[in-house]
Amino acid sequence: MGKVVLVTGAARQLGGRFVRRVQRDAGVDRVIAVDAVAPEHPLGSAEFVRADIRQPAIARVLAEHAVDTVVHLDVTATPLGGGNRATVKENNVIGTMQLLGACQKSPSVKRLVVKSSTGVYGSAPRDPAVFTETTPPKSLPSGGFAMDAVEVEGYVRGFARRRPDVAVCVLRFANILGPAADTPFAEYLSLPVLPTVFGYDPRLQFVHEDDVIDVLLIAADEPRRGTLNSGTFNIAGDGVLLLSQCARRLGRPTVSVPLPAVRWVGSALRTVGMSDFSPEQIRLLTHGRVVSTDQMRETLGFVATYTTAEAFADFAAGRGPGVLPPEAVARAVDRISTLVSKERV
Known part of the structure; x- marks a missing residue:
């Protein structure tokens, strides 16, 4: 008998992809997709089993199918259907x-994988x-999906202490990008004009959805x-990109907003459909x-196929041309930089 793998969040794009892929592994006998x-x-x-993991019935699903591996992907920043932030x-x-309570009671569960986020480190x-x-x-997240991830990881650590016989793996993903990415940061990068914080050009990391x-x-x-x-492992592609580089490669103009006014901009973006433009996203x-990915490579034995820049390039190709051709944006920025340099001389 092969493994019986239960996957939460199967109705989402990422969950569906994983369900279709894991069932092809030779060591997997059955896959139970839950949402x-x-x-x-x-x-x-x-x-497919239609079940709400917020309800105790999830314990019955684990027992009926003798699940030994649980992959918890239903930790997300975006609502499904008509949900709101409170529902998320x-x-x-x-x-x-x-879900953890059900796993704790199930003698068949031997492995637990939990999707988390590098957002647990905050930004300060x-x-x-x-x-x-x-x-x-330095500063714990105060709200939004990042705070959810902090709480989730706390419960997972408690579960690991109570069930030391279960192998527990927590994957802290950087912002996930790719042609089909549906994350809040992908929503932000898809805006026709990117609001940025005046005087700041943050370093960013991405991980490709294939990785x-x-x-x-x-x-x-x-x-x-x-x-x-x-x-617990950080998962990200090699290298970093500055936000200004992202805007140039997308062909998106930016508008710099003074920091005190950024929260107002965030509120305005939420009213037009951005699901998690929270204070943590602004930070x-x-x-x-x-984040360092040394443990990802050396301990987990995984090397990302896509660098941060390559993951971003694949995302940008899937989004089509921006308002301005990237080449034109690059030429304009380079010209301005040259003029500024001459003025200083």
């Missing part, structure tokens, strides 16, 4: 609590240049020789964030 709503995309040969938080936090002016998995944040699927497969599998797929656009 509160029916997915609009195909799930291959996986068995409840699903992230209460849903994770219920006195942050280190690079965060490692053990670096404490997300590949590293989830490693985390959900039995560890290979010389690797260990339990613990990221102000101070940026860069």
Whole structure:
């Protein structure tokens, strides 16, 4: 008998992709795809179970199918269907609590993989240049999806103490990009004009959605020789991009907003449909964030196929041309830089 893998968040694009991919692994016997709503995309040969992880019924799903591997992808910043921010938080936090409670009672569960975010480090002016998995944040997130991720990780650590026999892997993803990315940061980068914080040009990291699927497969599998797929790992592509570089490569003009007015801009963007333009998102656009991926490579044994720049390029290609041709934006910025340099001389 092969493994029985339960995947939460199957109705979302990322969850659906992982469900279709993991069922092709030779060591997997069955895949149970779970979500509160029916997915609009195909799930291959996986068995779909309509269940709300916020409800105790999820324990019955684990027991009925003798699940041994749980991949919890239903930790997200964007609502599904007609949900709002309160619904998202409840699903992230209460849903994770219920799922972990069900896993704790299930003797068959031997492996747990949880999708988290590098947002747990926050973004502050006195942050280190690079965060490692053990670096404490200078300022904890105060709200939004980042705060949800902090709470989720706290519950996961408690579960790991109560069930030391279960291999627990927490993957802290940088901003996920790709042609089909549906994250809040992808929404921000898709705006016709990008609001930026006056006087700041933050460093950013991205991870390609294809690499997300590949590293989830490693985390959900039995560890290979010389690797260990339990613990907490930062997941990001090599290198960084400045926000100004992102705007140039997209062909998007920017408008610099003084920091005191940025929250008003965030409120305005939420009214037009941006789901998580929270104070934490604004802090990221102000101070940026860069994480070390040494443990990802050396301990987990995963090397991202796409660098940060390549992940961004694939995302940009999928979004089509911006308001301005990227070449024209680059020439204009270079010309201005040259003029400024001459003035200083």
